Amino acid sequence: MVRFVLVSDNTLVYDFRHFPLLDFLPSAPSHAIPSTIYKFLRGKPVPATSRGELRFAPYGLRKIEAALLQRYKPEEVAVAHPDYLGKLISDDTEIIAVHTMDPFGLGPTTMSYYALFGGNELQAWVRREWDELIEKINAARIGKKAKLIIGGPGVWEYTLLEDEIERQHIDFLFQGEADEVVADLFEFISTGHGDGSFSNSYVTYSDTFQRSIVQHDKFLSRGNKYKLYPNLEEIPLIVKPSMDSLVEVMRGCGIGCDFCEVTLRPLRYQPVENIAKEIKVNVAAGYSNAWLHSDEIFGYMHFQNFVPNEDALVNLFTTVMQIPGIKITNPTHGRISPAAAYPELIEKLSKIVRAGPRRWIGVQVGLETGSEKLAKMHMPAKTLPLKIGVDGSWQEIVWNGVHNMNKYYWRPAFTVQVGQAGETDEDNWDTVALINRLSSSVVDGRPFEFTVTPLYNMPLGRIKAKKVNFADTLSISALAVYYASYAHLAKMAARDSRKEAKGSPLVRIGTSSLISLGGYIMLKTVEKIARKAGLDIEKAKRYGTSGSKEIESWAVAEKL
Ligand code: SF4
Structure with missing residues (x-):
């Protein structure tokens, strides 16, 4: 019996022909890219397991799954493949939790296309895909008790388009990191027990990043009993493979750019042992690469004044490359100035990861x-x-x-x-x-x-x-x-x-x-x-x- 069905935004489960820039494709306006071309370029979805789960899932969902598995049995939790929602959502299902990055296409990449092409219809491919997914989920839960909850970095978009909450029959939305509270959150939604654990509100920021709390029946936030963010020790390690073999090496940044929300989060560095454990999960599933996620890789365990910690970076990349089965690794994000200031660091890391013309x-x-x-x-x-x-x-x-x-x-x-x-x-x-x-x-x-x-x-x-x-x-x-x-x-x-x-x-x-x-x-x-x-x-x-x-x-x- 699957009590908790986790679902990913569809745009995160296609392979986009493994061409790096095509990841931006869903941000394009749907009237500018014909359906046949869009569908060809987005490629194939991740394959399904015999149970109807995603064989590889977005990292954020894998973290939520790992946290739930610390309290619940494996048969109670599933990360659904979009083609098998009907198979996994049953009368026993209590919660369907959907993870999204940009449900309505209000992220900066999508906005940049709207601004270019004009018009007044916010209809990027990402939004069309989202609408279809929510419709499919709602059809699968007709006549069942399952509650629909939305989480992930794109939840803030519902604070701007509140009418969509009713229209899409969403029961609750949760914003922010949920690692150590998600099991309590699901319990709270399923049973209504847990007085004071969660409040009906969401956090919002002004243009100058002043934090304020807005009361709203459909949003759930951490109540007073919780800290604002999990400690490093409270972040579970993934137990099943992540999409593109992405693993997290740190959270937060601290550089303080005035337009960036990441900088407000506390810095937490994963030790290399934890990173290696997660990569081994991906290697066991067939990956030979590791994609190291941070918002600033050169900030990994940095020294004062953001001087890169060469030993920590060398240790990180060496450890990753020494994992049997790993052939290549690269970071997701980094600043340009460490490369300007420390060319020898870049040269050293390139040697470790065996970078070259090919x-x-x-x-x-x-x-x-x-x-x-x-x-x-x-x-x-x-x-x-x-x-x-x-x-x-x-x-x-x-x-x-x-x-x-x-x-x-x-x-x-x-x-x-x-x-x-x-x-x-x-x-x-x-x-x-x-x-x-x-x-x-x-x-x-x-x-x-x-x-x-x-x-x-x-x-x-x-x-x-x-x-x-x-x-x-x-x-x-x-x-x-x-x-x-x-x-x-x-x-x-x-x-x-x-x-x-x-x-x-x-x-x-x-x-x-x-x-x-x-x-x-x-x-x-x-x-x-x-x-x-x-x-x-x-x-x-x-x-x-x-x-x-x-x-x-x-x-x-x-x-x-
Ligand atoms: S360096 Fe990047 S992640 Fe860090 S605060 Fe600036 S924009 Fe945000």
């Missing part, structure tokens, strides 16, 4: 801006232990970081923001200049390898007020940032799609052609929109560079 280490990096003013205003500590103005300009630090990463075969996947508080046209043109310079740069005779994705900072009040007409949202200078980003992405897609595409030869040709064609079409689409809005495309192409000249050092770039 084995690049991908890492997501929040570049955010090319503007020195905005960098100092919103993220003054992001370059620590280097200091902007003392150890070089912001752009110089970034250029050297990319240079050193690329030299040792690390490929940063940048995000840049438009619409930041205090932003002027000049700031956006600084970002254009930085992207163009990086795109024209070379290291050891090789072109710089990086991707860059523009993100749009939508004032959330507009969504809440249902003022979601995005027409003319982007200024001309913001469109120049989009143009520079997509011009570089098209260049990268044409250069790398054949190498990166996975699968049978036919599928590889199909995927790589679609990706390079997609990169070209996207660039032409952005160009058309930007030109119509009045952007001087030639200026955006050349800004910050002298055109075709290759840049081999920042000193040369500075003179351009």
Whole structure:
């Protein structure tokens, strides 16, 4: 009898043809990408077990499952495959808990497409997939007692679109880390027992991250009996394999960028023994890679002033690579400045993970801006232990970081923001200049390898007020940032799609052609929109560079 059925947002269980940038696909507006192309590019879902569970599940769900298994028997808990919901949801089911990252497409990536394509319909693929999933779950629980609860990083979106709670027949929502309280939470929902354990409220933050509590019948929050976050010892280790072999090495960050919620969480580092245990679970399921999740890998057990702890990092990567069966590992996120300040650290880590021309280490990096003013205003500590103005300009630090990463075969996947508080046209043109310079740069005779994705900072009040007409949202200078980003992405897609595409030869040709064609079409689409809005495309192409000249050092770039 399955008492607790855990379900993942559908967009997290497809393989996206194993092509890194395709993970962003569900953020695209559904009217811009035809269903047949979307369905081809999203690839296949994770296979199902004979019980109807996901063979590999998103890491967050695996943590919840592990926590429940500390109190309940294995037959009482299941992580359902979307095709087998009907098989697992029965009269005995008490709770169906669904994990989501971006249910309505209000995350910054999705917003960046809305801002570009205009219109007033928030209908990204991610939302269509979410609606279908909730409909399917509700159909499977008709006439049954099972309560529907939503959790995960995307729950905040329901605080903006509250009507959806009723429309989707959701019983409760829970925000935040739940590791050590989830068993109590499910008990509380099932039995109603546990006075004072949970309160009907949610936590919200103002634009300046002032915390406040809002009372709401449908939300459940930790009551006074609990701490705000679990201690390290209270975070259970996964017992079944995670998607893409992702495992967590730390929580929190502490750098203090003023737009980032992660920095508010306490720092907790997983010891290498725990990380190795989780990786072994994934290796036993057939994985030969380990994807190390943190929001800032160079902050793992860092010293004062965010000086990287080389011994801890070397120990971490060495331990991972020594696990029998592991062939490759890479971190999810990191800052650019440690690479600028400590090239020898990057070189050392590259040797450990055996990085090379055929084995690049991908890492997501929040570049955010090319503007020195905005960098100092919103993220003054992001370059620590280097200091902007003392150890070089912001752009110089970034250029050297990319240079050193690329030299040792690390490929940063940048995000840049438009619409930041205090932003002027000049700031956006600084970002254009930085992207163009990086795109024209070379290291050891090789072109710089990086991707860059523009993100749009939508004032959330507009969504809440249902003022979601995005027409003319982007200024001309913001469109120049989009143009520079997509011009570089098209260049990268044409250069790398054949190498990166996975699968049978036919599928590889199909995927790589679609990706390079997609990169070209996207660039032409952005160009058309930007030109119509009045952007001087030639200026955006050349800004910050002298055109075709290759840049081999920042000193040369500075003179351009
Ligand atoms: S470095 Fe990244 S994770 Fe850390 S506070 Fe800044 S944006 Fe957030």
